[in-house]
Amino acid sequence: MAPSFRVITLVAAGLLAAGCQTTTADGQTAATQPEASSPAVQVAMTADQKFAAWRAGLKTEAMARGVSSAVFDQAFAGVKPNPRILELDSKQAEFVRPIWEYLDSAVSDTRVSSGKEALATQWQTLRGLAGTYKVPPEIVVAIWGLESNYGSHMGDFSVIESLATLAYQGRRTDSFREQLLIALGILQAGDITPDRMRGSWAGAMGHTQFMPTSFVAYAVDHDRNGKRNMWDDPVDALASTANYLAKSGWQEGQPWGMEVVLPPDFPWEDGELDTVRTVGAWRALGVRPAKDGTLPEDSTPASVIAPAGHRGPAFLILKNFRVIMRYNNATSYALAVAHLADRIGGSGPFLAAWPRNDTKLRIDDVKEMQRMLTARGHNTGGVDGIIGPMTRTAIRGYQREIGSPPDGYPSSELLLRLKAG
Numbered sequence: 349m350a351p352s353f354r355v356i357t358l359v360a361a362g363l364l365a366a367g368c369q370t371t372t373a374d375g376q377t378a379a380t381q382p383e384a385s386s387p388a389v390q391v392a393m394t395a396d397q398k399f400a401a402w403r404a405g406l407k408t409e410a411m412a413r414g415v416s417s418a419v420f421d422q423a424f425a426g427v428k429p430n431p432r433i434l435e436l437d438s439k440q441a442e443f444v445r446p447i448w449e450y451l452d453s454a455v456s457d458t459r460v461s462s463g464k465e466a467l468a469t470q471w472q473t474l475r476g477l478a479g480t481y482k483v484p485p486e487i488v489v490a491i492w493g494l495e496s497n498y499g500s501h502m503g504d505f506s507v508i509e510s511l512a513t514l515a516y517q518g519r520r521t522d523s524f525r526e527q528l529l530i531a532l533g534i535l536q537a538g539d540i541t542p543d544r545m546r547g548s549w550a551g552a553m554g555h556t557q558f559m560p561t562s563f564v565a566y567a568v569d570h571d572r573n574g575k576r577n578m579w580d581d582p583v584d585a586l587a588s589t590a591n592y593l594a595k596s597g598w599q600e601g602q603p604w605g606m607e608v609v610l611p612p613d614f615p616w617e618d619g620e621l622d623t624v625r626t627v628g629a630w631r632a633l634g635v636r637p638a639k640d641g642t643l644p645e646d647s648t649p650a651s652v653i654a655p656a657g658h659r660g661p662a663f664l665i666l667k668n669f670r671v672i673m674r675y676n677n678a679t680s681y682a683l684a685v686a687h688l689a690d691r692i693g694g695s696g697p698f699l700a701a702w703p704r705n706d707t708k709l710r711i712d713d714v715k716e717m718q719r720m721l722t723a724r725g726h727n728t729g730g731v732d733g734i735i736g737p738m739t740r741t742a743i744r745g746y747q748r749e750i751g752s753p754p755d756g757y758p759s760s761e762l763l764l765r766l767k768a769g
Contacts (some may be wrong), residue, residue, distance in 0.1 A: 353660075355658075375571075376556070378521065379504075385570070387755035391552055391563070393633060395429075399516060406525070407420050410529055413533060414536060415529075415536045416536065420532060422535075422542055423532055423535055423542045424512070425542070427506065427508055427512055429512070429516055429755070432549070433518075433549050434514075434518065436549045437519060437549070437550070440711070442711060443503075443708050443709065443710055443711065444708070444710070444714055444733075444735065446706070447656060447679075447680050447683070447702070448656065448702035449708075450684065451680070452634075452683055453564045454658050454688065455688045459471075460688065460692060461689065462493065462497070463486075463490065463493045463691070464692055466489050466492065466498045467485060467489050467506070467692055470485075470583075470586065471485070473570075473586060473587075481587075481593070481594040481598070482594060482600035483590045483593045483594055483598050484693075485685075486689040486692045487604075487672070487685065488586050488593075488661050489586075489689070490617045490684075490688040491556055491672075492556055492585070492694060493684055494688065495555070496554075496556065496557060498555075499555045502547060502553075502554060502557070505546060505547060506545070506546060507546060507547045507551050507560075508542060510547070510548070510549055511527050511528035511531055512528055514551070515528045527551055527561060528560075529558060530560035530564055531545070531560040533560075533564070534560060534563060536563070539575045540575070540579060540588040540649075541580075544578070544579055544580075545579075551647050552576075552580045553578055554578025554585050555579070555582045555586070556578065556588065558585075558588065558592075563593075566589075566592040567584070567588040568583050568588050568591050569582050570583050570587030571584060576588070578758045590672075593672070593675070596669065596671045596674040596675075598671050599666075599667050599668055599671075602644070602666055602668055603668065603672075604665075604666060604668045604672065604682075604686040604689075605642075605664050605666045605668075605669050605686065606638070606663065607638040607661055607664040608636060608637055608638055608652065608664045609636050609637070609662070609700075609757060610635060610652070610654070613634075614633065615633070616658070616744060616756065617744060619652050619653060619654050619662075619756070620667065620737065621651050621679065622737075623652075624651050624696055625649075625650065625651075626646060626647055626648065626649060626650070627644050627647070627648045628642050628649050630643075630652060630664065631643055631646065631709075633654060635664065638661070638699045639699060643664065648666060649665050649666075650666050651665040653665055653679065653709075655680070655757070656702055656703055656706075656757060657703070657753070657755035657757025657759065658753040658757070659703040659706075660700060660701070660703055661701075661702070662701070664685070669683075672685050696712055703759070706759050709758060709761075711733035713760075713763055714735060714758060715731050715732070715733045716740075717739075717762070717763050717766060718733075718739060719768070720766040721739075721745075721766070722741065722742075724746060725768075726742035726743075727742060728742045739758070740756030740758075741756065743756045743757070743758055743762065744756045746766070
């Protein structure tokens with residue numbers, strides 16, 4: 349019969365004092381070798397004790413960065429891993445959301461009308477910001493609208509609890525540990541108190557939803573009250589957003605882009621954000637404005653995209669569109685900000701219609717499409733349910749095989765055609 353082992357449950361401090369266990373830099377516990385005369389010991393810690401040990405390691409690191417013991421203890425008072433945050437972090441989307449469905453919500457009539465009201469209410473501030481940062485008021489207001497619905501939905505999670513949960517147990521612990529340490533530095537600086545530092549489940553904060561790293565890089569004290577306050581009066585948040593865009597390369601006087609009409613023989617393999625030509629080159633290919641007006645100067649670098657393929661609107665994209673993507677690296681987000689800004693400024697909807705009769709695809713449908721494309725010799729770069737550049741290139745290859753416009757768009761019709769062989 350194997351020798352028995354005593355199971356001893358001890359708090360982290362007791363373990364350290366007894367010399368039975370040490371805490372590593374990432375908060376994990378590692379048993380030291382027992383002395384020769386001691387019986388073998390198997391140590392078990394409760395979940396609370398494991399978190400306490402991890403927090404102790406974090407506190408040491410935070411204090412090395414200048415966070416006081418008092419600020420750390422106040423920030424972590426009552427903080428424990430929040431299962432709801434982990435649930436949200438691990439939640440997988442079931443469907444690939446069509447861009448028109450996203451835009452219907454992001455640029456709804458209500459959000460446009462509320463944006464016009466917000467623009468009027470904050471006009472004096474926004475006009476001053478435009479003079480300082482050279483970013484149009486409508487763009488700043490549009491980001492405000494998408495990020496927190498003009499301050500009405502800033503999130504009510506404790507930022508420290510959110511970041512601590514994700515740093516302790518999430519999918520990207522190292523990244524969120526850094527965000528957490530920076531958030532503690534913000535508290536140390538006195539910009540906000542722990543009870544008022546609230547935001548999204550992922551730690552985005554305030555009217556325009558800055559992560560802590562963005563806060564320290566771009567937040568400004570516009571009203572000069574000694575605090576960079578993203579949470580209360582929106583003035584500092586709006587100024588910080590304008591500063592973010594300006595430092596990301598916003599081009600004064602240049603639009604984000606515009607809706608365009610493409611010629612029947614458009615080279616669809618060039619319809620990607622990473623394909624950049626001069627406006628003159630696109631003009632020579634037959635690209636023209638969808639509405640009254642003219643294209644930018646011929647020497648201006650630009651890309652052409654058609655997010656829903658040849659059956660939906662197409663857009664000429666300039667540098668400022670890419671600057672918006674620095675805020676959120678998604679084409680759909682940048683298009684929503686750009687279009688909402690235009691609508692707030694008085695422009696109308698897009699002229700071309702979206703292919704709304706196309707059935708929404710599930711993530712599993714996309715994976716099936718990738719598997720079948722791969723089987724036909726078109727490399728999708730893997731089967732992950734994500735429509736990336738390699739999958740779009742594979743779709744174009746198959747579309748050429750069947751004589752369809754090679755726009756790279758993963759339609760439900762294309763999936764049915766693949767299934768039919």
